Amino acid sequence: PNSTLCGESGNFTLNWDDEPLFVPSDNNTVLWPPVLNPYHHFFFANGYAYAKPTAQPFSPASSPNLAIFLPNLTDTSPRNDGCAHIGEIGAGPRGSDSIWWFDAFSAEMACDNSSGEPCTMIISGYKYNAEAGVELKAYEQTAKLPPCNSGLFDCKLNHIGLEAGFRGLSGIQFEAFVGSQERRIFMMDNLNMGWANNSCDAGLLRSIQKK
Numbered sequence: 001p002n003s004t005l006c007g008e009s010g011n012f013t014l015n016w017d018d019e020p021l022f023v024p025s026d027n028n029t030v031l032w033p034p035v036l037n038p039y040h041h042f043f044f045a046n047g048y049a050y051a052k053p054t055a056q057p058f059s060p061a062s063s064p065n066l067a068i069f070l071p072n073l074t075d076t077s078p079r080n081d082g083c084a085h086i087g088e089i090g091a092g093p094r095g096s097d098s099i100w101w102f103d104a105f106s107a108e109m110a111c112d113n114s115s116g117e118p119c120t121m122i123i124s125g126y127k128y129n130a131e132a133g134v135e136l137k138a139y140e141q142t143a144k145l146p147p148c149n150s151g152l153f154d155c156k157l158n159h160i161g162l163e164a165g166f167r168g169l170s171g172i173q174f175e176a177f178v179g180s181q182e183r184r185i186f187m188m189d190n191l192n193m194g195w196a197n198n199s200c201d202a203g204l205l206r207s208i209q210k211k
Contacts, residue, residue: 007203011105011194014040016050016065032056032068038211041100043082043092047073051187057148058155061108061189066157069174071183083171084135085126086183089191090171095128095135099202104166105192108157110145111176112185118144119178121160121186126171139165157189168196 016035032049050065060066069087082092091100104125111119121143126135141163148155166172176186195202 006200007205007207008041009195009198009200009203009206011192012040013062014042014067014191014193015060015062015189016067017060017062019050019065032070035067037082037092041091041206041209041211042089045083045086045088047071047087048089049073056187057153058110058157058187061157066187066189067191069176069186069188071185085124085171085173087175088126088171088173090126090135090169091128092171095170096130096133098197099195099205101128101168101170101196103194103196104162104169104172105194106159106161107191108189109143109160109174110148110155110157110187111178112187113145113147113176113178114149115147115178116149117178118146119176119184119186121145122175122177123160123162123166124173124175125166125169126173127168128170135170138169139163141165157187 032051035044035048035050037043047070049068049070051068052064056068058066083090094100109121113119123141124137125139127138129136143160145158174186176184178184
């Protein structure tokens, strides 16, 4: 996020390119390091990791890394990631504080799919409800992504523009499905966002938090 005289404010992009270099100890095993919370103030549900192009078939929108979500690594037991929903990115345990609410504008995405069917991305926006004391779904958008017909080799990400309902959120959830199957692995890069509260006080409070 951008730093100004009023702290962190305005629009920004999450691209995971500043994550540390990861070299697996066993070259015969593909290992993706998890996105550790918080990352640029945001909390990621269990299952989010980051990967270089050499570790997966999709070229990032910005090098060297992109995010990857592994649904088989989600944990439905008492959660320690600060997120209430599988595949969620958001304010996490700080969701009740409006200085961490955000707008989401677009992302580059793809899913693990070499079938003849498109991949359905279901993207849900959540807003913290003070009366209920929890996040409630406020908006949902569906996007169809083409399969990678090259046998999951040299695949491309697809641009998804997010509608105006994804404003003032405490969390955003991404889910990928092919047909009626279970959740699929998906990739994401250049998640374009912005702070919903751009007052000077909010920006300065955000800048105090290192992460």
